Amino acid sequence: MKQGLWSLKWDKDHLILLDQTKLPDEIVYIDCYSYKDVVSAIKTLAVRGAPAIGVAAGYASVLAFRECRAYSDTGLTERFYAALDELEAARPTAVNLSWAISEMKEVYSHSESLETAGAELLNKAKDIEYSDRDMCRRIGSHGADLFKGKTALNILTHCNTGALATAGDGTAFSVIKELNERGQISCVYADETRPLLQGSRLTATELMANEIPCCLITDNMAAMLMNTRHIDAIIVGADRIALNGDGANKIGTYGLAVLASYHHIPFYLAAPFSTFDTSIKSGGEIVIEERNPDEVRTYKGIQLAPKDVPVFNPAFDVTPNHLITGIITEKGVIVPPYTDNIKRFYKEEG
Numbered sequence: 001m002k003q004g005l006w007s008l009k010w011d012k013d014h015l016i017l018l019d020q021t022k023l024p025d026e027i028v029y030i031d032c033y034s035y036k037d038v039v040s041a042i043k044t045l046a047v048r049g050a051p052a053i054g055v056a057a058g059y060a061s062v063l064a065f066r067e068c069r070a071y072s073d074t075g076l077t078e079r080f081y082a083a084l085d086e087l088e089a090a091r092p093t094a095v096n097l098s099w100a101i102s103e104m105k106e107v108y109s110h111s112e113s114l115e116t117a118g119a120e121l122l123n124k125a126k127d128i129e130y131s132d133r134d135m136c137r138r139i140g141s142h143g144a145d146l147f148k149g150k151t152a153l154n155i156l157t158h159c160n161t162g163a164l165a166t167a168g169d170g171t172a173f174s175v176i177k178e179l180n181e182r183g184q185i186s187c188v189y190a191d192e193t194r195p196l197l198q199g200s201r202l203t204a205t206e207l208m209a210n211e212i213p214c215c216l217i218t219d220n221m222a223a224m225l226m227n228t229r230h231i232d233a234i235i236v237g238a239d240r241i242a243l244n245g246d247g248a249n250k251i252g253t254y255g256l257a258v259l260a261s262y263h264h265i266p267f268y269l270a271a272p273f274s275t276f277d278t279s280i281k282s283g284g285e286i287v288i289e290e291r292n293p294d295e296v297r298t299y300k301g302i303q304l305a306p307k308d309v310p311v312f313n314p315a316f317d318v319t320p321n322h323l324i325t326g327i328i329t330e331k332g333v334i335v336p337p338y339t340d341n342i343k344r345f346y347k348e349e350g
């Protein structure tokens with residue numbers, strides 16, 4: 001098990017999730033014995049962050065198989081696949097969810113027998129978790145290499161991309177952590193990330209826990225920050241990256257990219273290949289999740305706006321490829337022209 005903060009853990013026969021909606025005030029764990037517990041945890045954002053959702057979906061598939069099998073072997077495949085469809089529909093934007101489910105389907109469809117399928121599915125779920133950890137480590141190292149020879153770096157990040165969003169040290173956060181370990185960080189600025197405050201509740205907690213020098217800002221301070229203090233780079237995660245390099249990430253990311261371009265600040269996405277969706281040519285094809293308006297009108301039961309005021313609450317936005325300096329992956333950093341270079345990475349690296 002990972003030391004320090006962790007998002008999820010398989011324990012013999014069930015999945016334990018850290019309920020991230022309660023952070024930083026309370027540490028509460030959710031014991032998931034049914035795949036439906038995981039569906040609900042994904043919907044409420046108890047487990048969140050594209051890679052962590054993918055890993056949770058792997059283990060939820062194991063639970064679904066066991067539940068379907070306990071019911072009857074007759075019609076098992078239909079019921080199992082219906083459960084997987086329900087899991088996949090829990091959140092639409094992060095492709096890691098459907099990626100993990102298709103990996104699990106692949107294992108099930110090639111399993112030797114119903115007797116062995118359960119163990120094979122569990123092995124695959126563990127494999128997804130362990131390789132996510134390894135990918136985080138490699139993203140950290142490739143990302144940090146971009147800043148060789150530079151010291152006293154000021155980095156701005158958005159949302160949460162750390163241990164809470166993955167099975168390892170994170171994506172963008174892993175780069176930040178590695179840079180700090182190399183002694184190159186002066187300050188990491190974290191956007192609070194309205195409306196659900198993943199930046200202030202989660203990233204600030206992770207930065208402090210890792211003793212990384214940091215400073216929290218509200219989202220509307222980013223432009224002023226870039227104008228008045230030296231920012232070396234903006235590094236954020238991603239939920240789905242199209243073949244042309246357009247990337248969906250937490251709402252507010254596109255705004256940061258526009259500001260970065262105006263202020264001539266390098267803007268990087270950091271994500272594993274499980275976040276790429278090469279079936280779509282551009283970001284225009286990415287389905288953007290719209291969430292409950294009360295997430296904007298209220299916070300923890302406190303009314304912040306008139307009860308019935310109309311609200312627009314997209315959870316993500318898409319940053320066009322021309323605003324992205326590079327995409328930091330576990331296989332290296334991809335730079336423009338993205339379509340050609342992403343295809344090349346797939347071909348060369350397998």
Ligand SMILES: CSC[C@@H](O)[C@@H](O)C(=O)COP(=O)(O)O
Pocket residue numbers: 045048049050051094158159160161162165166170171172198236237238239249250251315
């Ligand atoms: C390594 S996490 C990358 C993204 O998933 C992250 O930046 C993000 O947008 C998370 O959104 P969330 O709605 O909290 O799941």
